[in-house]
Amino acid sequence: MDSTLDRFAQPRRELAVAHPSGKLVCVACAHRCKLADGARGVCLVRGRSGDALTVPWGYTAGVAIDPIEKKPFFHLLPGARALSFGMLGCDLHCAYCQNWFTSQTLRDPRAGGEVEPTDPETLVAAAIARHCEVVTSTYNEPLITSEWAHDVFVQAREAGLVTTFVSNGHATSEVLDYLAPVMDAYKVDLKSFSPKTYAALGGKLQAVLDTIAGLAARGIWVEVVTLIVPGLNDAPEELREIASFLASVSPDIPWHVTAFHPDYKMTGPPATPVRTLIEAADAGRRAGLRFVYAGNLSGRVGDLEDTHCPSCGTTLIRRSGFTVYEARVTAEGTCPSCGGAIPGRWNSRSQGAGLSRSRNNRATAAGV
Numbered sequence: 546m547d548s549t550l551d552r553f554a555q556p557r558r559e560l561a562v563a564h565p566s567g568k569l570v571c572v573a574c575a576h577r578c579k580l581a582d583g584a585r586g587v588c589l590v591r592g593r594s595g596d597a598l599t600v601p602w603g604y605t606a607g608v609a610i611d612p613i614e615k616k617p618f619f620h621l622l623p624g625a626r627a628l629s630f631g632m633l634g635c636d637l638h639c640a641y642c643q644n645w646f647t648s649q650t651l652r653d654p655r656a657g658g659e660v661e662p663t664d665p666e667t668l669v670a671a672a673i674a675r676h677c678e679v680v681t682s683t684y685n686e687p688l689i690t691s692e693w694a695h696d697v698f699v700q701a702r703e704a705g706l707v708t709t710f711v712s713n714g715h716a717t718s719e720v721l722d723y724l725a726p727v728m729d730a731y732k733v734d735l736k737s738f739s740p741k742t743y744a745a746l747g748g749k750l751q752a753v754l755d756t757i758a759g760l761a762a763r764g765i766w767v768e769v770v771t772l773i774v775p776g777l778n779d780a781p782e783e784l785r786e787i788a789s790f791l792a793s794v795s796p797d798i799p800w801h802v803t804a805f806h807p808d809y810k811m812t813g814p815p816a817t818p819v820r821t822l823i824e825a826a827d828a829g830r831r832a833g834l835r836f837v838y839a840g841n842l843s844g845r846v847g848d849l850e851d852t853h854c855p856s857c858g859t860t861l862i863r864r865s866g867f868t869v870y871e872a873r874v875t876a877e878g879t880c881p882s883c884g885g886a887i888p889g890r891w892n893s894r895s896q897g898a899g900l901s902r903s904r905n906n907r908a909t910a911a912g913v
Contacts, residue, residue: 550633550660555602556594557692559723569593572719573600574636574688575752587747588689589651590634601690604660605668606647607631610675614867616711617801618768619838619852620889621730622679623862624869627709628672631684632693633658637713637747639736641774641811648685665700673704678893683711691720698727707893714756715748721759730766730890733757737778738786758794766890769798770840773821774805775814784825788832796833797888802826804841819845856885 562570568579571586571593578586580593592599613625635648642648647658672680680701682694687710698708707729714733735753737743743750760767771787773779784802791798802825804817822839826849829837839849843866852862852874859882863871873881878891 550590550601550604553601553604553660553662554592554599555692556597557600557602558597559692559695560600560720561593561598562719569596569598571598572717573691574686574720575715575717575749576636577717586636586689588634588636588686590632590689600692601632601634602693602696603664604632604662605630606633606650606658606660607684608661608668608671610677611681612867612869613679614864614869616681616683616709616732617770617838617840618709618730618732619801619862619864620768620799620836620887621709621766622707622890622893623864623872623874625678625707625893626676627679627681628668628675628677629681629683629711630668630697631682631687632690633660633685634689635686635713636689636715637686639746640809641772641805641807642809644684665697668697669700669704669706672701672706677706679707679709681709681711686715687712688716688720691724695724695727698724702727705893707890713748714753716752716756716759718755718759721756721763721765725763725765728765730768731760733760733767733769735769735771735787735791738783738790739778742778754790757791757798761795761798767798768801770801770803771825772803772805773817773825774811775817775821777814779817779821779825781824781828785828785832788825788829788834791829792833796835798834799836799838799889800829800834801838801840802829803839806841817841822846823849852887854880854883854885854887856880857883859883861887 560573564570568581571578571591576587585592590601608630611627611629613627633647633650687694701708709730711732740750802822806816826837826839835855839846850864851860861873874887874891878887
């Protein structure tokens with residue numbers, strides 16, 4: 546690991562599992578790296594020293610205030626400000642990564658980022674000072690820095706803030722159990738429904754499917770994004786399979802189908818056509834999903850940026866890009882026209898409201 550980051554490596558044991566061979570298994574992500582003393586994991590930022598893992602702690606490689614819609618969360622405090630923080634590294638190596646400058650720092654010599662020492666109290670104080678209702682671990686892959694996010698989230702919850710992950714979802718049951726007590730919402734990138742495609746990206750499809758079901762079963766609000774890349778995952782059958790899987794977990798999971806644009810090492814495929822997003826959204830609705838959105842082509846996808854009541858069709862939230870123009874969901878999480886329940890979280894913790902209970906929150910892992 547880069548010597549600069551060695552200063553920020555903290556010994557931790559929460560996500561270390563002893564192996565009969567004498568190695569330690571890191572369960573922060575689905576690679577489950579078996580580490581001898583001094584070894585590094587696939588992510589290159591987690592390793593072993595003695596009887597503990599050395600994990601990233603005490604710095605950020607990027608902090609910004611974003612609208613919650615940028616994450617994207619569409620059923621979580623519409624219009625809220627989210628203090629977003631990231632570190633360095635990732636357990637995957639997607640050729641089209643839009644945050645490669647931080648996620649691929651230790652793999653790609655062109656990447657790199659300055660780090661800033663900080664602590665959980667400072668981040669939470671900054672969120673409060675800037676009138677944020679949410680803190681979000683994002684930019685790089687937050688699973689590989691789970692201990693850091695956990696400690697920030699403990700402080701954030703004490704301050705009445707909502708806590709969220711923006712992640713590839715390549716998780717383990719152990720890390721979800723570790724995060725669940727301090728986690729409100731989790732956005733998962735479901736990149737494909739092909740094990741072969743996932744293997745090329747450095748991961749396992751089944752691990753991500755298990756994560757989506759596991760989040761719902763644990764009562765963590767989950768929204769799913771699929772970036773549709775022409776020639777990679779845009780086949781109608783694959784999009785139908787994704788939609789059917791999500792509906793089997795819960796029809797209340799919001800599915801965001803978003804447009805690809807050439808980036809990083811993937812500059813050959815064209816940008817995603819509007820037609821493809823609309824057809825993907827139609828597939829989602831036919832599969833039984835009640836909330837399907839199209840992103841990255843603001844103003845060109847009709848009403849697919851808006852939230853509608855699935856019972857009466859009333860437009861509840863009008864959006865364009867990351868801007869909310871109207872939000873009509875009641876404080877109790879219902880449609881003002883028909884009284885139907887709208888799953889999500891519509892009030893902050895400081896207002897004393899929890900997640901609206903729905904089939905999303907109660908879903909089991911059936912069908913995975």
